[in-house]
Amino acid sequence: MGGSVQASLGGRYALALFELAQGAKTIDQVEASLSSVRAALDQSDDFRALVASPVIQRGAAAKAVLATADELGVDATTKSFLGVLAENRRLGQLPQIIRAFRKLAANHRGETTAEVTSAHPLSDDQVVELKQQLRQRLGREVSVDLAVDPELLGGLVVRIGSQMIDSSIRTRLNALTSAMKG
Numbered sequence: 693m694g695g696s697v698q699a700s701l702g703g704r705y706a707l708a709l710f711e712l713a714q715g716a717k718t719i720d721q722v723e724a725s726l727s728s729v730r731a732a733l734d735q736s737d738d739f740r741a742l743v744a745s746p747v748i749q750r751g752a753a754a755k756a757v758l759a760t761a762d763e764l765g766v767d768a769t770t771k772s773f774l775g776v777l778a779e780n781r782r783l784g785q786l787p788q789i790i791r792a793f794r795k796l797a798a799n800h801r802g803e804t805t806a807e808v809t810s811a812h813p814l815s816d817d818q819v820v821e822l823k824q825q826l827r828q829r830l831g832r833e834v835s836v837d838l839a840v841d842p843e844l845l846g847g848l849v850v851r852i853g854s855q856m857i858d859s860s861i862r863t864r865l866n867a868l869t870s871a872m873k874g
Contacts, residue, residue, distance in 0.1 A: 702788030709773050709789070710796040718769055723797045725766035726790045729774070732764055733787065734813060734840045743783040754778035791837050798835040807837045807851040811844040811860070826850070 713722040732739045742748060742756050757778045761771040777783050791807065798805040806826055808814075814822070819836060826834040830852070841849075847860040 701782075702785045703792045705777070705782065705785060706789045706792030706796060709769070710793055710800075712769055712773070714800075716769055718767060719797050719800065721767040722770050723794065725764070725770035726793055728764040728766060729761075729770070729786065730790050730838070731813075732760065743786055746781070746784070750779055750781065753781075753783060757783065787839070794835065794837045801833070801835075803833040803835045804830055804852060805835050805837055807839070809839045809841045809844065809849040809851075811840070811842060811846045813840055814838060822848075822850075826852075 709722065710719070713719045733743060739760055742753065742760075745753075748756070754775050757774045758771060761774050766774070774783075777786065777789075795805045808822065819838070823834055823836060826836070834852075843862065845861040845865070847863075848857075849860050849863075850857040
């Protein structure tokens with residue numbers, strides 16, 4: 693049960709942020725800011741620890757997150773949203789909120805969102821190539837929500853709605869192992 697409560701909580705925060713951004717006509721800026729925050733989460737152990745830690749006091753967490761927001765150059769709407777999350781001790785929800793916001797923004801633009809998990813961060817060129825391949829496969833624009841999972845070893849896992857395309861080495865190794873046991 694815990695998972696669905698968290699997902700809907702993250703979804704509610706994302707929807708609130710989306711409605712603010714829509715009202716201010718800053719959906720693209722907020723989405724770009726959230727991408728910067730997502731990249732910071734992937735690349736900075738300190739930032740990830742700050743976001744994940746339940747013990748940092750609210751004021752200190754808010755101060756640190758707002759300082760990071762300034763460093764990343766996020767827009768005003770996203771910055772105040774991060775402050776609210778820190779005050780409400782909801783920073784741990786950030787990855788789910790970012791994912792949910794991207795889906796809302798993509799739907800708003802009539803795009804399909806692909807959740808892409810890779811073993812290492814993808815280069816800009818790789819992202820462009822991936823989007824092109826997905827666009828050809830699906831016949832419409834695709835926005836990608838990138839995440840990094842070092843346990844994949846290599847390759848990609850792409851999820852579009854309920855459809856999953858898995859080319860990860862870990863999956864192939866697992867399949868090989870079970871075939872050898874067979």
